[in-house]
Amino acid sequence: MDKFVIRGGNPLVGTIRVSGAKNSALPCMAAAILTEEEVILENIPQVRDIATEQRLLASMGAEVELGYGSAEHRTTICCRTLSDPVAKYEIVKTMRASSLVLGPLVARAGMARVAMPGGCAIGGRPIDLHIAGLEKMGATITQEHGYLEARADRLRGAHLVFDKITVTGTEDLLMAAVLAEGETLMENCAREPEVTDLATLLIAMGARIEGAGTATIRVQGVPRLHGARHRINPDRIEAGTFLVAGAITRGDLIVADCNPSHLGAVITKLQESGARIDILSPDEIRVQADGPLRAADISTEEYPGFPTDMQAQYMALATQAEGVSVVKENIFENRFMHVQELVRMGANIKLDGRTATVRGPAKLSAAAVMCSDLRASASLVLAALVADGESILDRVYHMDRGYEHIEEKLCGVGAQIQRLGNIFAPKEEEVVAG
Ligand code: EPZ
DSSP states (O other): OOEEEEEOOOOOEEEEEOOBOHHHHHHHHHHGGGOSSEEEEESOOOOHHHHHHHHHHHHTTOEEEEOOGGGTTOEEEEOSOOSOOEEOHHHHTTOGGGGGGHHHHHHHHSEEEEEOOOOBTTBOOOOHHHHHHHHHTTOEEEEETTEEEEEOSSOBOOEEEOSSOOHHHHHHHHHHHTTSBSEEEEESOOOOHHHHHHHHHHHHTTOEEEOBTBSEEEEEOOSOOOOEEEEOOBOHHHHHHHHHHHHHTTOEEEEESOOGGGOHHHHHHHHHTTOEEEEEETTEEEEEOOSOOBOOOEEBOSTTSBOGGGHHHHHHHHTTSBEEEEEEOOSOTTOOHHHHHHHHTTOEEEEETTEEEEEEOOOOBOOEEEOOSHHHHHHHHHHHHHSBSEEEEEOTHHHHTTOTTHHHHHHTTTOEEEEESOTTSOOTTOOOOO
């Protein structure tokens, strides 16, 4: 099991590059199911969830080719034949985003068997809204032996109104709608940039979509889609994580290959906290923080609000800010797994349901801590970068799910991080993931 050894105290200085967005790549890879032709995706991050999705697609009969050398961030997917449209539990249990194949499989093959994802470290993670939408479009859905089976000769366009805003629910049903008979009107949709990225790919494949990125999406179904080439958006959460890293270490960091327009809420909050943020170009942001950090409250909301995927990282920063920061987590019911680990490093955080009260500044001391999920891991890395001494972070495979070569990137701007253990060893202990 891999560990990180991190010695705190170094300000991060220099330029750090952002990879493609895992949460864009996953639905875009699933979209390849919708056509018999090749789909080529560029700027794919080399992270474990992408490898999991490649295994999932290959297990269903897809040809999935990974680029290498100068093309190492490219994947070519061809679903000419889908011999086994089943998302098996062994794969789904390690990545609940596997449910993203549900809509495209039913739309393309008329049937899908997908292991129910089950909960994960941050919450129950139900997919009832995905199921309700497919049933409204005419699919017959049964659940038994931990699997969900969906069948439909051809999905019909429908008027879908989401009870709750769901990112992958919006993506799953958007992919179902593009091949459905007639028009689908989707309301109360997620507005995340990852939805827009997926829609851009689908339109390049011949889909007819209006309104992606807004709460109302209108789709005219078409009989078939063709192949396409598409470049995945930069990862806004990785970029946000690096901005916090520059601020918490009192550094001077340029975050490159990012999209500042996707980071409005995060940039505003960092400026409120006392960091200096300059947009240097359409894909570069500079963060500096040499003065004291100020406490500021956050309340996680759907995009364009403050992202839940940045809550843990922001909390690490709040431990260093002067004053009391109130952190409200409104999206997931259990997304404070990082709190007790931060407290073990010396943070002053009190939990009350979905609200954490952070009092700072607290002097953090290095400790042996345990990663529990993807973004909690990022929070512990940020805390270790300013803790006094050498911290040991265990179960960093959680981090490897969504951050590409994170230790090399951070070492490149002055961090002292060393990975221990064989990153290629099997990870039987992998638990159900976010
Ligand atoms: C996506 O998860 C992201 N994952 C998550 O990122 C992110 O935290 C989340 O959106 C919120 O922004 C991917 O895109 C692969 P939701 P998703 O459906 O789609 C409830 C990371 O760290 N809900 O928007 O699964 C749900 O329980 C990961 O990169 C239902 O009740 O999240 C939650 O409370 C973690 N029924 C809320 O909606 C449903 O059918 C939002 O969940 C679906 C969701």
